[in-house]
Amino acid sequence: MPAFSLEPSQTARCAELRSLAAERLRPLAEKGEPGHVNRQLIAELGRVGLLERLFTSGALDLCLMRESLAYACTEAETALALQGLGAHPVHTHGTPAQRNRWLPAVREGIAVAAFALSEPGAGSDAAALGLRAEREPDSSADPPTQPVAAPDGPARWRLTGEKCWISNAPEADFYTVFARTTPGAGARGVTAFLVPADRPGLTGSALDMLSPHPIGALAFDGVPVSADDVLGEVDRGFRVAMGTLNLFRPSVGAFAVGMAQAALDATLAHTARRDAFGGKLRDLQSVAHTVAEMALRTEAARLMVYAAATAYDEHAPDVPKRAAMAKLLATETAQYVVDTAVQLHGARALQRGHLLEHLYREVRAPRIYEGASEVQRGIIAKELYANLEAM
Structure with missing residues (x-):
């Protein structure tokens, strides 16, 4: 399928999702409390089958879902995306026991997932993680590359440190946590763990952020984990993180495109009916050209998102570069389009409750x-120079 053209069935499905978001999901979103997990909304996402599709769809379908939901209900889009982000490592790297324990509940909208990578001192620089996974004394003295069973049981660690800016924290039911198992090894010394929220020593607090979805900090005070909690392989958790982000970065772009399209459509309607200077706003060349620029950038971002998602689905070799490009262009574009829409609407767009204020x-x-x-630009440049050296 060409990356620049959707099948009629896909276009129809996007329209259905927009209607679903507006009619069934938005009323539940409006009942939610900003900064807190909206479990009613998540349960409804499960009932209508969207959470199931997180695990059965490709990257392009994920993008179409996120774009369509974002157009009509950003809260529903974000709730869906956070479930996918937190649970995807379990789906792709979990053991049968881990998947059976958590994924059915995620699909039904009963269990809330979270992706715990960022830290106070290691946000964009994920290889600089400081959360420590320290071996318990009764485990092997030398850090292995695989979980090694000691004479009296499997490998065990204690997690000590902090995570910050974690979506769905501290209200999630389980966390995909990335911790350092080998000091001084950079990205090669990070392990992914599945950590239930009720583990002793794990506490959290909500952060008051500009974005209305829940974000919090986590504190790990000797939280016990074992080989049974490892996702993937010991010291290879960075691959788990990057594999997840390569899938979800284009769909972050899709989220942004959905918001940009909503802002563009609102601006078209407003400028077509708003009286100004003896005519309509759209009759002013400066306004018409600005709206054209908004549409141009939105469509360009959409096409790059679809191309990146298609590349992921086709296992193309340049997925990291394409994913970074898609996220970069789409999110920067959405910022421009929404800001410009506010400018063309004037003060009314700054009122609480207005679509554009939201x-x-x-x-x-x-x-x-x-x-x-800036990180996306770094990834793009790194990939470009790596390709040059490989020639």
Whole structure:
């Protein structure tokens, strides 16, 4: 399927999702409390089958879901995405026992997942993680590359340190946690653990953020984990993190495109009916050209998102570069489009409850999370030079 053209069935499905979001999901979102997990909304995502699709769909379908939901209900989009981000490592790297324990509950919207990578001193620089996974004395003295069973039981660690800016924290039911198992090894010394929220020593607090979805900090005070909690392999958790982000970064771009399209459509309607200077706003060439620029950038971002997602689905070799490009272009574009829409609407767009006031608060965070724009530029440049050296 060409990356620049959707099948009629896909277009129809996107329209259905927009209607679903507006009619069934938005009322539940409006009942939620900002900064807290909306379990009613998540349960409804499970009932309508969208959470199931997180694990049965490809990257392009994930993008279409996120774009469609974002257009009509950003809260539903974010709730869906956070479930996928937190649970995807379990789906792809978990043991049968881990998957059986958590994934059915995630699909049904009963269990809330979270992806715990960022730290106070290691946000974009994920290889600099400081959360320590220290071997218990009764385990092997030398850090192995695989979980090694000591004479009296499997490998065990204690997690000590902090995580910060974790979506769904501290209200999630389980966390995909990335911790350092080998000091001084950079990205090669990180292990992914599945940590239930009720583990002793794990506490959390909510953070008051600009974005309305729940974000918090986690404190690990000797939290016990064992080989049974490892996702993937010991010291290879960075691959788990990057594999997850390569899938979800294009779909962050899709989220941004959905918001940009909503802002563009609102601006088209407003400028077509708003009286100004003896005519309609759209009759002013400066306004018409600005709206054209908004549409141009939105469509360009959409096409890059679809291309990146298609590359992921086709196992193309340049997925990291394409994913970074898609997230970078789409999130920066959405910031421009929403800001410009506010400018063309004037003061009314700054009123609490206005669509654009809501989008203005929502659109800023995607330029930072899952790798800030500067990090995406670094990834793109690294991939370009790596390809040059390989020639």
